[in-house]
Amino acid sequence: MAQENMIKSGKRIIQSLEQSKSTNIDAFLNGVAVLPNFRVHIYNQDKKSVYYEDGGSGSDNDNTSQVSNTQIEQVLKGGIYRGEHEPGSFVIGLPFKKNNKSYALFISPELNRSLAEVRYMLLTVLIIVLVVGSLLILLAARYIVKPMRQLTEATRQMAKGDFQINIHSKRRDEIGVLTASFNEMAGELHMLDQMRRDFVNNVSHEIQSPLASITGFTKALKEKQMDEVSRQRYLTIIEEESQRLSRISTNLLRLSTLQIEQHPLHPHPFQLAEQLRRTVIASEPQWSMKKMEMILNLEEVIINGDEDQLSQVWINLLSNSIKFSPEHTSIAISLTATEKMVIVTIEDNGQGIPDEELHQIWIPFYKVDKSRDNRVKGSGLGLSIVKRIIDIHQGDIQINSQLGQGTLITIKLPIM
Template identity: 40%
Template sequence: MAQAIQALRSRTELTLEDILSIVSSPNYNVRRVEVLDPAGIPPEDLERLEADEIVHVGRGRFQGITTVLRFGDAYISIGLQTPRNLFQIWFSRLWNSIALYVAIAAALILALANKVVHPVLQLTAATQKVARGDFDVRIETVRNDEIGHLTRNFNQMVQELRTIEYLRKDFISNVSHELKTPLAAIQGYARLLQDDRLTVEERNEYAAVIAREAGRLANMSSAMLSLSRLESQNTVESTTEFSLDEQIRRSILVLEPQWDRKRILFDIELIPMRMRGNEELLQQAWLNILGNAVKFTPDGGRVKVRSRSVEGAWEITIRDHGIGISREDLPRVFEKFFQVDRTRAGEGSGLGLSLVKRIITLFRGSITMESTPGEGTTVTVVLPDDCGEEG
């Protein structure tokens, strides 16, 4: 600072007061001194002052150094502020630094809150909508962090819930429709039976219709309960080792009254097949598949049953020569309550193949169907030869 004062003195025509106002600083005590105390300054320093040199004079152990220089007939004293003022300056700077850091931290927290809290609030609001039954909610995101993954999983969950809700409504609609038909028949024929003018033959006929429709309701209820139980089941329980080929033969014998009445012949070529699984559950699938083959095969027709080993699995094919299935209906044959032949809608529940599909899936197998209208249908079932095996 002393050099700056000398430069201003030599290069400008500013007065001492003007220079002092320019170089004044809160850190230094810069003042004009009219008369120096010779007792506090060594003689050699006095001589240097007279030669316009800058002199540093000690002012005590705790007060530091004072710089003195001559300015015309006066002198300028430059020293640090008193210890109290220096502490105030230091504290002021510290406080300003803390305030700056707090402001920066607050800005960062606000930015972080906007980045983290806002998506969480969006998810909360969307979850509340889903809880109220709104499954059309979707949250757009381009984030690749944990919140982005959570958002995408949420969207996937809502999509699956929307599908389940659609299936539930469709199932209820189908159940209502399927139950309405037999109930209406039972109600109608029950009213007819109240007529005293009916003959014995008419009464017996109406009672038979009521009994048949009641049986259909019972079968439908049983099928729905079985399907509901199987859909909530993820593994095959109560597994035993059994002969798969013998099981298929027994299933054919169980259906003998139906195929014998229609004079249907079975052409059977089954290789020995051993497997582990729930024997009773799998037999339900064979009874449904073989029952459909018998139902849709004309009188005097033929049903072929074949099996072979394919890459560690058993492949069983059952082919009938019935009415066949159209290309439009084929993708829907495993849907609940779907029936290919509408003229025989009163003969089944429309749940048989849905049950079959679920059973085969539980056995970690697959079932496919090929058909040509007027020529027949081929059902192919593939089961792992270790299906149902524990471990």
């Protein structure tokens, strides 16, 4: 392909020479633009050089001078010469006539100039690549490294206990997803930290109250002279507060055990209706004292579950319904079964729960009664234990309540 181009270029020079009126070849060619990056050598019919041009390179190294007299004579006789005198350096010989005289035109590429242009082009490309690459690196540093530095700094702050961190980002790529996940994690940790603080405060409050009562009444017994009735009353209060402490510690231990991920279940088939009836009978002193009516509508159904744990569920829920219901009201307990699950409902006519507090009742130590009235016994752990037991059994519990109109509790448990 390169040789064909050289032949075409040589023929254009010959055509220009043949069409010109000048008899001096050297003067004519010096007055026109000869092919750049090519060496042109012209020999006359006596095999003598009449013109030489190095294509503007200024090089003294002339590949065309390496042609022999035999090759020059071949071209003068009308032949076309193609040869390679050096690796990659072609020489083309073309015949032409001027003023009835034969001439031989030899063309070869000017390698030095071509290489210089290639080097210049490569250097230019390299500089452009370096400049563009540097700009891309700067953009990458701003677009990628900066948010990573923000995440690193936020992680350090989180390690120091500061969970109120929120990194603003509008990105939709992987870094944006990572930032959103980090913000979500920080929010969850902040919530857990707040729950931990509240838990410690609640435990302290729940324990401190009975301890203060026990300490106060014990001092009164030691320092005051009192009749037997007062002494018995003080001792009864001390006993009740001691039992209250025992219940708190027992419930804390039970809740801690239930919250272990690998908490062992001991399921076996048993009659759920019979268990509910036993729970109602066991709580008779409570609802009889308030002259309440218990309405039971129970289907006979056998489920596979941990009987002891589920018994704790019914005791806690029924105790709450009795505790927060006025006298001379009723509590309705129903048990129905479908093909795959049982549904237990407990409905009372108690004081109800405000809508804004329904989602918080599962939190340990949370009480709807903000005053924590000691006359209403309880530690606020019962519903937390109930929720955990239902979750372990892969069931579901829902509470619907309206303030002043009672509460409906719905529990769904798989049969097997």
